[in-house]
Amino acid sequence: MKQNRFWAWVVFLAGAAYFVVPLAATFEFSLRMRRDYYSFDSYASVFSDPAFQATFSYSVVIGLFAIVMGIVVVVPAVYFVRLRMPWLRPFMEFVTLLPLIIPAIILVYGYIRLYNSSSIIPFTGSALGTDILLVFAYVTLALPYTYRAVDTGMRTIDVQTLTEAAQIAGANTVQIITSIILPNILVAVLSGAFLTFAIVIGEFTIASLLNRPAFGPYLQNIGANRAYEPAALAIISFIITWGAMGMINVLGRFAPRTSARTD
Amino acid sequence: MMIQAPASPAPPRRLSFEWLGVAPFIIFALMFLAFPTLYLLAGAFIGRDGQFTFDNIAALFTDQIIAAYWISIRISGASAILGAAIGLAMALAIIRGRLPAPLRAAVMTFSGVASNFAGVPLAFAFIATLGRLGLVTIILKTVFGLDIYRSGFNLLSFWGLTLTYLYFQIPLMVLIIAPAIDGLKKEWSEAAQILGATPWQFWRYIGLPILWPSVLGTLSLLFANAFGAIATAYGLTGSSLNIVPILLYAQIRGDALQNPGLGAALALGMVLITACANIIYLVISARSERWMK
Amino acid sequence: MAFLDVSKLTKSYGSNTVVKGVSFGFDKGEFISLLGPSGCGKTTILRMIAGFETPSSGTVMVDGQDITSLKPNQRQLGMVFQAYALFPNLNVGDNIGFGLKIAGVPAEERRARVVDMLKLIGLPGFETRYPYEMSGGQQQRVALARAIAPRPRMLLLDEPLSALDAKIRVSLREEIRAIQRELGITTVFVTHDQEEALSISDRIVVMNAGNIEQLGAPHDIYNTPKTRFVATFVGQLNNLDVTVADPVARTVSLDGQIITVPNLPAGISANAAMVLTVRPEVLSVGQRPGNDVTLNGTVEDVTFLGSVIRIRVKLGHNVVSLDTFNDQRAAPPQRGEVITVTLAGKDLLVLAN
Structure with a gap:
C-alpha cells in the first residue's frame, strides 16, 4: 500500500515536470528581449502591434458566431432526438465523432474544392462568404464537444418530464425550448461555448488555408519572423486557454446535480 | 399514466416540428461534413481530363510521399502509444494512488487546458525549451556539459515532434480515461484481494482488462489526433518537415500549379489510415467487450 | 480458544x-x-x-x-x-x-x-x-x-x-x-x-x-x-407507565390494578414511577392459559396485516398494540369496541435505559 503511494508520487512528479518545464522555459525566454535584464518588453511589443489587435478581435468575433451557430444547430436536434426520435441517436453519435477522425485539413480542402467561386454555393467567392464558411468550419471542429456537453446537460434534467410539465401548463414547443430547456442546460451550453472558444481562438490550419486574417495565422507569421514575441504569445495563448477552461470549471459548480433518471 | 392514447400516428403538425428541429443539424452535417469530404475523396479518382482514373493513387507511390506517410504514421503511433501509456499511468496515480484530493482537481483542470494547447503556441513553447537556444538545451549544455544537439537530438526530428505532441496527447488520455477508472468499483479490487490476489494480479486479470476497450478507443483517437495535426509541426518547422499533413498543406497552397487529383489522393490516404486505426479499434474492442451490455 | x-x-x-x-x-x-x-x-x-x-x-x-x-x-x-x-x-x-x-x-x-x-x-x-x-x-x-x-x-x-x-x-x-x-x-x-x-x-x-x-x-x-x-x-415494543406498589412483593400498580412482576429489580422504592415493556404478541384478546392479568380497554385502531391483525388498544392512560392471528370465522374487533386484554406478569420486561 505504501509502495503504491510512492509510485503514484513518482509518476505525478515526473509528469508535472514534463508539463511545467516548457511553460517555465517559455516564460523565461519571453522575458529575455533586453540583453542584460529581464523585462516585459516582448509583451509590450505584442500588445502594441496593431495586427495583434486586429487578428485577435477577428478571431473573437468568428468564435462568438461559431458558438451561437453551434447552439442553434445542436440544441434543438439533441432535444428532439432525446424526446421523440431516440432511433436517431446512433446517427448523431456517429456524425459528432467524425470531426475527431477526419483531420481539419481534409475538411477545409473539401470546402475549398466544393465551395469555390465557380460552384453552386460560392462561399469562397467573397470575403463575407469565406467568413461564414470559417464560422461553420469551427462549428464542425467543436461539434464533438458541443454535442457531448449539451447531451450530458439534457440527460441530467430529464427532458421528458420537464416537457410534459410545460405542455400541461400550455407552453408551445418554441417556448419550451427557449424558456424551459435552454435555461436548465445553460451551464452545459456555456461549457461547450468556452471549449469552442478555446479551440477556435488560435486555430491555424483552416483560417490559413481560407486566407482569413485570424489570430492563428498571425501567430505563425510572428513565429517565423521574430525571436522573443512568439514566447510571449505562447504564454498569452496559454493564459487564454486556461481562462476558458477555468470558466468551465467554475460553471461546473453551478451545474444541476439533481437527476431524476440516469439512463 | 392513466389511459394510453390509441397508437395512432402523431398529428402531422407535431411531426414536422420534430423534423424542423433536427433539420439544421442534418443539413449542417451534410453540407460541412459529408459532402465536402466525399467530394474531395471522389476527386482522388478523377484525372485532369475529368475521367475516372487510378493515376492519382499511383502517383502517391513516390519515395517522398511514402516516406512522408511512414514518418507520419510513426510519429502518430509513437505519440499515441506513449501518450496513452503515460496518460493512463498519470490518471491511475491521481485517482487510485491515494494522492491528496486537490491534486486530482488540479491535474484534471490542467489536462483540459493542455489538451487544447496545441498548434502554433505549443511549437513556440517547445522551441523556447528544447530549441537550439531553448532554456533546457542551454542549461544541459552549460551546467551538465551535455550538448543534446551535438549528440543527435533535433526538435524537428521524429523524437522531437513526438515529445512535443505528447504535450497534448497525455492530457487528452487523462481526460478520457479518468471516467473509466472512476468506473472501477472498489469492491472489485477488494473481492480480488480477499480471494488472494496481489494488487498486480488484480490489475493483470481484472483492472486492465476492464479498462482495455476504453484504452484502445482513446488510442485510436490519439492516433487520429496526431495524424491530422499540422499547426504544431508547421509552427515548429515551417513547411520543411516531410509529414503528410504538411505535404498536403503545401499541395493545397500551390493547388493552381500542381495536380489537384494528387492532393485528393493524399487526403484519401490520410482518411484511410485514420479509418484503419478506428477499424482496428472496433475489431479488437468487439472481441474484448463480450462482457459488456 | x-x-x-x-x-x-x-x-x-x-x-x-x-x-x-x-x-x-x-x-x-x-x-x-x-x-x-x-x-x-x-x-x-x-x-x-x-x-x-x-x-x-x-x-x-x-x-x-x-x-x-x-x-x-x-x-x-x-x-x-x-x-x-x-x-x-x-x-x-x-x-x-x-x-x-x-x-x-x-x-x-x-x-x-x-x-x-x-x-x-x-x-x-x-x-x-x-x-x-x-x-x-x-x-x-x-x-x-x-x-x-x-x-x-x-x-x-x-x-x-x-x-x-x-x-x-x-x-x-x-x-x-x-x-x-x-x-x-x-x-x-x-x-x-x-x-x-x-x-x-x-x-x-x-x-x-x-x-x-x-x-x-x-x-x-x-x-x-x-x-x-x-x-x-429487535421487534416491536409496548410501553406501560406504572407505579411501584410493593418493592418486596414485586408488585406494581397499573391504573390501580395490582400486578406481580417477577422481573422487578430489587432496591426500588415504593410509589416510584417506572416503565414496563411488553411485546405485542404477549398480549392476547380474551383469556389464555397462564395469563394472570386481565385488563379492559377500548379499541382505537385495527390494522389488517394478512395472517396477523394488529390492534391498538387504550388501556387506562396507556396505549398498546397487540397482535392476534387472523381468524377466518370471526370478524376482527371494531374501533370503539371494549375488549378484554390479558397477559402474564412474568412476560413484563424491565429495561435499563
Whole structure:
C-alpha cells in the first residue's frame, strides 16, 4: 500500500515536470528581449502591434458566431432526438465523432474544392462568404464537444418530464425550448461555448488555408519572423486557454446535480 | 399514466416540428461534413481530363510521399502509444494512488487546458525549451556539459515532434480515461484481494482488462489526433518537415500549379489510415467487450 | 480458544471512534450476525476482520492465528459484498475459479470445482454466462460460490441481501443458511435487518454506536433483551407507565390494578414511577392459559396485516398494540369496541435505559 503511494508520487512528479518545464522555459525566454535584464518588453511589443489587435478581435468575433451557430444547430436536434426520435441517436453519435477522425485539413480542402467561386454555393467567392464558411468550419471542429456537453446537460434534467410539465401548463414547443430547456442546460451550453472558444481562438490550419486574417495565422507569421514575441504569445495563448477552461470549471459548480433518471 | 392514447400516428403538425428541429443539424452535417469530404475523396479518382482514373493513387507511390506517410504514421503511433501509456499511468496515480484530493482537481483542470494547447503556441513553447537556444538545451549544455544537439537530438526530428505532441496527447488520455477508472468499483479490487490476489494480479486479470476497450478507443483517437495535426509541426518547422499533413498543406497552397487529383489522393490516404486505426479499434474492442451490455 | 476471536477491537478516524473496544469469540461452524443500525460499526468490524481496515488497536485471531496485521490476500477468507462485485470481464466459471487460479490450482481441478459450486448454488450449466446476463439474485449466488470455492477458513457476508427484491431476499437467505450448514463454514453476516438476523443466525451480536449491546442466540435477544436499545431495535415494543406498589412483593400498580412482576429489580422504592415493556404478541384478546392479568380497554385502531391483525388498544392512560392471528370465522374487533386484554406478569420486561 505504501509502495503504491510512492509510485503514484513518482509518476505525478515526473509528469508535472514534463508539463511545467516548457511553460517555465517559455516564460523565461519571453522575458529575455533586453540583453542584460529581464523585462516585459516582448509583451509590450505584442500588445502594441496593431495586427495583434486586429487578428485577435477577428478571431473573437468568428468564435462568438461559431458558438451561437453551434447552439442553434445542436440544441434543438439533441432535444428532439432525446424526446421523440431516440432511433436517431446512433446517427448523431456517429456524425459528432467524425470531426475527431477526419483531420481539419481534409475538411477545409473539401470546402475549398466544393465551395469555390465557380460552384453552386460560392462561399469562397467573397470575403463575407469565406467568413461564414470559417464560422461553420469551427462549428464542425467543436461539434464533438458541443454535442457531448449539451447531451450530458439534457440527460441530467430529464427532458421528458420537464416537457410534459410545460405542455400541461400550455407552453408551445418554441417556448419550451427557449424558456424551459435552454435555461436548465445553460451551464452545459456555456461549457461547450468556452471549449469552442478555446479551440477556435488560435486555430491555424483552416483560417490559413481560407486566407482569413485570424489570430492563428498571425501567430505563425510572428513565429517565423521574430525571436522573443512568439514566447510571449505562447504564454498569452496559454493564459487564454486556461481562462476558458477555468470558466468551465467554475460553471461546473453551478451545474444541476439533481437527476431524476440516469439512463 | 392513466389511459394510453390509441397508437395512432402523431398529428402531422407535431411531426414536422420534430423534423424542423433536427433539420439544421442534418443539413449542417451534410453540407460541412459529408459532402465536402466525399467530394474531395471522389476527386482522388478523377484525372485532369475529368475521367475516372487510378493515376492519382499511383502517383502517391513516390519515395517522398511514402516516406512522408511512414514518418507520419510513426510519429502518430509513437505519440499515441506513449501518450496513452503515460496518460493512463498519470490518471491511475491521481485517482487510485491515494494522492491528496486537490491534486486530482488540479491535474484534471490542467489536462483540459493542455489538451487544447496545441498548434502554433505549443511549437513556440517547445522551441523556447528544447530549441537550439531553448532554456533546457542551454542549461544541459552549460551546467551538465551535455550538448543534446551535438549528440543527435533535433526538435524537428521524429523524437522531437513526438515529445512535443505528447504535450497534448497525455492530457487528452487523462481526460478520457479518468471516467473509466472512476468506473472501477472498489469492491472489485477488494473481492480480488480477499480471494488472494496481489494488487498486480488484480490489475493483470481484472483492472486492465476492464479498462482495455476504453484504452484502445482513446488510442485510436490519439492516433487520429496526431495524424491530422499540422499547426504544431508547421509552427515548429515551417513547411520543411516531410509529414503528410504538411505535404498536403503545401499541395493545397500551390493547388493552381500542381495536380489537384494528387492532393485528393493524399487526403484519401490520410482518411484511410485514420479509418484503419478506428477499424482496428472496433475489431479488437468487439472481441474484448463480450462482457459488456 | 474460540475459532474466531476478536479482542478489544477499536477503530478511530481522527477523533471519531466508530468501534470502541469490541470483543467476542465464536466457535467453528457458527453462523454469527452483526446486527445494528447504520453507523453502528458493524461493517467496520467486518472490514477489519477481512483486512480492508487496520484496527487502531485490538486483535483478530482466526483458528489460533493472529491475522491482525496480515494483508487481505493472505488471510484465506471468503467475502460476499452488498453490490455483488462480480468481475464484469470474467464469465461465471472464471469468476468462481478466480481464487483457485490465484492459488495455483490446475485448470482441470478448477473446472471440476466450478461445476460442483454451480450445482451447490443451483445454477448448473451457467459457466459461460457473463454477470450482466443474470439477475441480481443469480449474481449474488455466483458471488457466494466465488467466495467459498477456494475453501476459505471463514465466510464474511456484508449485507449480501439488501440489494435484492423482498421475495428473493427470503429465499436466498434460506439458501445461504443451508449451504453454510452443509459446508460447516464459520460465517459472519452483517445486516441492519433484524428479521434477517433472527432467522438465519446461531448467535447475534447487537451493536449500537460502536459498542456491543447484547450477544446471544436469536430467541434470547428477542425474548430477554438486556437494554431498551436491543428491545426496540429487535421487534416491536409496548410501553406501560406504572407505579411501584410493593418493592418486596414485586408488585406494581397499573391504573390501580395490582400486578406481580417477577422481573422487578430489587432496591426500588415504593410509589416510584417506572416503565414496563411488553411485546405485542404477549398480549392476547380474551383469556389464555397462564395469563394472570386481565385488563379492559377500548379499541382505537385495527390494522389488517394478512395472517396477523394488529390492534391498538387504550388501556387506562396507556396505549398498546397487540397482535392476534387472523381468524377466518370471526370478524376482527371494531374501533370503539371494549375488549378484554390479558397477559402474564412474568412476560413484563424491565429495561435499563
